[in-house]
Amino acid sequence: MAELEKALADIAAEMAARTDRGNVATYIPQLGKIDPQKFGIAVATNDGSVLVAGDADEAFSIQSISKVFTLTLALGEVGDALWKRVGREPSGNPFNSIVQLEHENGIPRNPFINAGAIVISDIMLAGHRPRETIGEIVRFVRFLADDDTIAIDHAVAASEQATGFRNFALANYMKSFGNLRHPPELSLGVYFHQCAIAMSCRQLAMAGRFLANDGRHPETGHSVVSAERARRIASLMLTCGHYDGSGEFAFKVGIPGKSGVGGGILGIVPGVGSMAVWSPGLNANGNSQLGSIALEMLAKAMNWSIFAPR
Incomplete structure (x- = not known):
């Protein structure tokens, strides 16, 4: 030590x-x-x-680090069916690129680029309101860290919402392929707030x-996920x-x-x-x-x- x-x-x-x-x-x-x-x-x-x-x-x-935690939650909810909507390959392009979505019919290359994480947010929304889904994400991170003081920085979330034009484009484009099941603004609301979680x-x-x-x-x-997952x-x-x-x-x-x-x-x-x-x-x-x-x-x-x- x-x-x-x-x-x-x-x-x-x-x-x-x-x-x-x-x-x-x-x-x-x-x-x-x-x-x-x-x-x-x-x-x-x-x-x-x-x-x-x-x-x-x-x-x-924490921004995109949150994608690790939302992927974990989404896999717990839908299992390997998730991989029908998101790939598992490196993108080789910037995290907010729209180019690959056109060639790959609205299926993001992996869950850690923005498009993939927006689909994960959409998956987590099933049967819930955005506020409930956001609360579930925050509770999960608090549980993992054993720290109930972890919270969302709402100023950052509002800043992302006001300037996230590229993410709106990604969401709408995937919606046109049928890979978002909810209105894009709802899936994006979850996404912007998870990225705005503040942690040390x-x-x-x-x-x-x-x-x-x-x-x-x-x-x-206690098991959070299986060893294999x-x-x-x-x-x-x-x-x-x-x-x-x-x-x-x-x-x-x-x-x-x-x-x-x-x-x-x-x-x-x-x-x-x-x-x-x-x-x-x-x-x-x-x-x-x-x-x-x-x-x-x-x-x-x-x-x-x-x-x-x-």
Whole structure:
């Protein structure tokens, strides 16, 4: 544990000195206001330890990291029937691209691009009002993190709603193919609010533990998902979790991860634990510039690549 504590402290110190911090996501006005100097990192191990460094207890908008949790919920509701409406392949295109939808008849390439996550929101809406579905998502994340203070940043949700023209286009286009069953504005309402959930690195690392623990909640031992489903979600994180930068992340870091344009990244080391990093500045692919570097350093220091011999 001392080795991990030192690694986190060293990484936080190096990140504080870096000047190549990327650019904050100004296309969502509320995110454009975040201080790019922020950096936090947290690791929650399967044995119950939590170690943090930097701004690890400051809440930020998790954005697309929420797609991991909504995918988990939707699979619990409809099982593998979900894959009739969403693919499982890397996109190779920007996260908000509409190009592939035309060639693939309104079926998004995977659940972690925007179009795929909007379909997941639509699946979760079945038989519910948007407010009920949003409440279910928040309750699930609170349960996973064992923290009832987690909430939605409504200013961010409103900002996304006011500027989400590309997402409206994606939803309407999929509706034209029959791959949305509800009015697009309802599915998008769920989507915008799930992306606006605010969590700290500590909370996010805690929420991801079940994926590193064969699908079980470490505190209770109860199964959140089957071990097989946990592995499948993690495999999608590895291949699709960083949009068209997924291959680069897998190559350099070597663990399943999911990024968000709020600057956060959730990482999973099966059998070991989960980690979260936050630095608001993004690289060209929309992933945290320093967060990606920090996780590469951490995986190397702790020999945590899933491809490394144990």
